[in-house]
Amino acid sequence: VPSELGYIQNRLVRAGIEHDPDRLLAEATRPGMPVVAIAGEQAILKGDGRATTALLPGGLELETPREQVLLGTLDGRPVAGLLYEAAVADRIADAPALSAQDLRSIAVQGIVPPDELGMLAQAKSLLSWHARHRFCANCGSPTAAATGGLRRDCPSCSTQHFPRTDPVSIMLIARGDKCLLGRQKRFVAGSYSCLAGFISPGETIEDAVRREVLEEAGIRVGRVSYVASQPWPFPSSIMIGCYGEALTEEIVLDRDELEDGRWFHREEIVAMLERRHPDGLITPPPMAIANHLMRAWLSGEAGPAPKA
């Protein structure tokens, strides 16, 4: 898997319950220890653009964080993730050595080193989960972060709540030398991508691929195989990249889901990846797994390679 795929490299070593996470978090939040900070949907970064990093020096005293959690250790030292209100991102605009950026821009523009994207995704997903799970889903009482933020506990009914990751299947569907791509209204102009959808409770990844493609494009899919995965911190998904063989060709679009969808010849995909398609059509950027799935199909890494 190429290093340009966003959020897949993480320098942190995760610390489990056996490592006394409360003690590690207390250590990680002492002045002088590096921290990862999220304000609303944005990450706070240090640097002037040339050597920007997601690891902030401790003791910045931006404000009192809304949540603080243990992310893991870096070279043996514990690292905390801090969550601030979204307004903090606006206020630090005046700070000379700091900036606030959304995680998508950070990955697309390569603002921080690739091996820091994973810890940003981890911090954003975990902190967003804490922010959205302040009450017990079982009894409705307020919950509190426990074990360094690895979970939340309910003091009323003793239920332990663990952070969740939402699985999404994303698939390159091929038939011979063509593959199926679609676009949603919200995509940038000319951009086509792989179809994708959340996996339902009790559903296999393979069946989720077949169901999504049938629902959105009316295409029946046979054999499905796994290619690669990518954390997707919007807010806490895991994209499970698959290859699937189409059994039928006639497209029937679900217009509520897709603005357009059609078959693309391999030559068109090459032109789109290289930004030289005659109609200006493009693929998602290299940091996105859809881009990787298209390249893997062209090279024969995912399913049989289309004939040149």
Ligand SMILES: [Zn+2]
């Ligand atoms: Zn409860």
